[in-house]
Structures are given as structure tokens and as C-alpha cells.
Amino acid sequence: MQRNHFDTEHNLFRDAFAAFLDKEVVPHQEEWEAAGMVDRSVWAKAGEMGFLLPWADEEYGGAGLKDFRYEQIMCEELARINEPGFMIPLHSALCGPYIAEYGSAQQKACWLPGIVRGETILAVAMTEPAAGSDLAGMRTTAVDKGDHWLLNGSKVFISNGYLADLVIVAAKTDPANKHAMGLFLVERGMQGFERGKKLKKLGMHSQDTAELFFNDVKVPKENLLGDAKGGFFYLMNMLAQERLTNACGAVAGAEAAL
Ligand SMILES: Cc1cc2nc3c(=O)[nH]c(=O)nc-3n(C[C@H](O)[C@H](O)[C@H](O)COP(=O)(O)OP(=O)(O)OC[C@H]3O[C@@H](n4cnc5c(N)ncnc54)[C@H](O)[C@@H]3O)c2cc1C
Structure with a gap:
């Protein structure tokens, strides 16, 4: 299906993220499957590259990219390489937003920088x-x-x-x-x-x-x-975005399989 909702910036981001996955994730997938979990060092590498919570404000180390299409791209690329364990969408698009949305200024200052860096999973x-x-x-x-x-x-x-x-x-x-x-x-x-x-x-x-x-x-x-x-209200509010990331990953996974 023809898609026209990504612009040049998104395409560059996709290329960079795909290259990161090919270098830092694909070579380890067999080992991670056997271990039942990914190596936590990959989280810090993703943080260093700016792939975690790209929407977070700059004061917390983010890029301020409040645009769900970046999350969509990451869901799609993770599905392309069939990597369900390195759960950037859960970290970035589901859990992180609870702290940004409902956390106090003190909680955000305390937790978001480490979360953006991939040190706090x-x-x-x-x-x-x-x-x-x-x-x-x-x-x-x-x-x-x-x-x-x-x-x-x-x-x-x-x-x-x-x-x-x-x-x-x-x-x-x-x-x-x-x-x-x-x-x-x-x-x-x-x-x-x-x-x-x-x-x-x-x-x-x-x-x-x-x-x-x-x-x-x-x-x-x-x-x-x-x-x-x-x-309960916070969960109902935020689970909508989780379902959207699941749907993005599911469609991309099906396309990759076909
Ligand atoms: C791989 C994996 C990762 C997960 N990660 C997390 C996580 O990080 N955090 C977390 O909190 N949870 C997580 N979950 C749990 C997940 O959110 C639950 O499995 C989900 O909410 C469904 O709950 P359940 O498995 O108890 O199924 P149930 O609620 O028992 O549902 C069983 C079936 O009945 C249907 N059903 C239920 N109620 C109704 C109804 N009223 N009318 C009609 N049909 C109904 C459901 O659609 C489903 O098909 C994960 C689950 C899996 C499999």
C-alpha cells in the first residue's frame, strides 16, 4: 500500500534506526533468544543514539520530537527484523509517557534523564x-x-x-x-x-x-x-497508545512475513 505520511526527516530516522538494528541487534538475536532476554547494554546504546523517548523535552535529554510517526517507524523496523524482546515501544511509547504526563516536576527531573539514556529500563x-x-x-x-x-x-x-x-x-x-x-x-x-x-x-x-x-x-x-x-483513569488513557504501537508492529510483522 502506498503511504505518504512520512517526510524526509522520518525517512532519515528510519535509515538510521534500521542501520542501528542491523549492527547492534541482529548479530545477537540467537544469543538473546537462548538467554530469554536481551543484553541490557543495547539499551544504553539506543539511548546514546537518541532512540529512546525521542519525544522527551530537551531538558531531560530528549529531542522534543512529539510526533508518533517516530514511534511507528521503530515498531515497524523492530518487526522487520522480528525482534520482540528489545521493547523500545513499551519503554518509550507506553511507560515513559506515564511519568511525563502524570509525574511531578521532581519525578520527571529524577527519572526521565536515566530513562532517555537507557540506564533505567x-x-x-x-x-x-x-x-x-x-x-x-x-x-x-x-x-x-x-x-x-x-x-x-x-x-x-x-x-x-x-x-x-x-x-x-x-x-x-x-x-x-x-x-x-x-x-x-x-x-x-x-x-x-x-x-x-x-x-x-x-x-x-x-x-x-x-x-x-x-x-x-x-x-x-x-x-x-x-x-x-x-x-485506573491513567491506564485507560495511556493504553490507547500502547494498542496503536501493537497494531503498527503487527501489520509490519505480517508484511515482513509475507
Ligand atoms: C507476551 C505478553 C506480554 C505482556 N506484557 C504485559 C505487561 O508488560 N504488563 C502487563 O500488565 N500485562 C502484560 N501482559 C498481559 C496482557 O495485558 C493480558 O494478557 C491481557 O490484558 C489479557 O488478560 P488475560 O490474559 O488475563 O486474558 P482474559 O482477560 O482472561 O481474556 C481471555 C479472553 O477472553 C476475552 N474476554 C475477556 N473479557 C471479555 C468480555 N467481557 N467480553 C468478551 N470477551 C472477553 C479476551 O478478549 C480474551 O480473548 C502481557 C501478556 C503477554 C501474552
């Missing part, structure tokens, strides 16, 4: 064994303990589950209201935060899809994103 943890499509059924809770939130529960099918340094965790915050949930920034190394096994899948072998466990994790108050009861 992101994941989002919504799904639970009994809560997939119906997120309102989740059981993970966060209880306000005055100077911190106490997080308890478990998540499943979390992409970047092993590599992630910062996980956006959805948890219920009011037992009387099933839609009241908060989004909490849980950091690698927080006491009580554990990763379970990497899940075996039919395909996508280089993607570290994993279980995550939260046992009495004390999450500092400053790690709550936005409103403690607004998380």
Missing part, C-alpha cells in the same frame, strides 16, 4: 492471575501508612520483568471503590520486591516476560504517580 505491571482484561478485578493493594505506602500483591506476564529498573505498579488504594487505584514507581532493590520465573512462551523468546511479587514493599510517598485514586 521501564516496565508496567497491571496484569494479575485473576485480572487481565478486567483490571478493576486486581487484588494488589497499597495502604497509606502515613510516611509511605505499603504494597502487597503479585503480577504476571510483565514484559521487561527481569530487566526493568523501575516498574510502574498498579494497586488498589480504597477497598470500598474497585476503580480506585494508584500507580506506584517501584525501584529495583526495594525490600520485598522480587521477580519470579521468566515465563515460557510459544514465541517472543527474547522477551523477559515475568512474574513479579510485592511483599510489604515500603514505597516512599514521592513514588506515587499523580492521584492515589486516579490510576
